[in-house]
Amino acid sequence: SMGWGDRLAGFFASQNTELYVGVDPRKENHPIYREQADYYNSLLTMFETPKKVDFYCEAAEDFYYDGYDDTFDIIFTSPPYFNIEKYESAEGQLTDIKSYEEFLKSYRTILHKCCHILKPGCFFVVVLANFRVDGKLYDFCSDTKDILKEQLSKEKKYDGVVFHRVIDGFMAQTGDVKYGNSSNNDYDLRRAGTGGSSMPDLPQEFSDMP
Secondary structure (H helix, E strand, O other), X not given: OOOOOHHXXXXXXXXXXXXXXXXXXXXXXXXXXXXHHHHHHHOOOOOOOXXXXXXXXXXXXXXXXXXXXXXXXXXXXXXXXXXXXXXXXXXXOHHHOOOHHHHHHHHHHHHHHHHOOEEEEEEEEEOOOOEEEOOEEEOHHHHHHHHHHHHHHHHOOOOOEOEEEEEOOOEEEEOOOOOOEOOOOOOOOXXXXXXXXXXXXXXXXXXOOO
């Protein structure tokens, strides 16, 4: 996600960041992004980590991500809330889509692609909220969670993963695909719970049933 300077400023202000990749389908915005990057880069001193910035004028749904597999420590995006937050039109712009179902279809493709370029155990940040259009409530948060669950199920990442911590009447913890997967060579019950995953965390789910 490109944003309007704040994310790029945060990238340059961070001590150990090295690579920033932004995708925006609207070509008119890119000279502004480049001007910002050049300005921030001019402020770096010889003692700071060199920064590399790649901007792509493409729709996130169509972007070719293969060269970035397991590359990023953090992915940050704030997707539009269907058509109530209108971006300027461009080919592949999400807010140009007419129906919520088609919007979710494109959004699903983007999230699935992003999962593959995130390093294991790192962070996928999606800023979102539920919203209403013409009085109808759209549960965008639950739809996002369901899309991420689809990706986990599709890749069978959690097949064979054990519950590594169970506290009677309180909690059951699982999800270590590195050391907790009984079908993998790295399986080690003593280390289960300390491994990571390239997939984003899912929201917590609580139940009143013991």
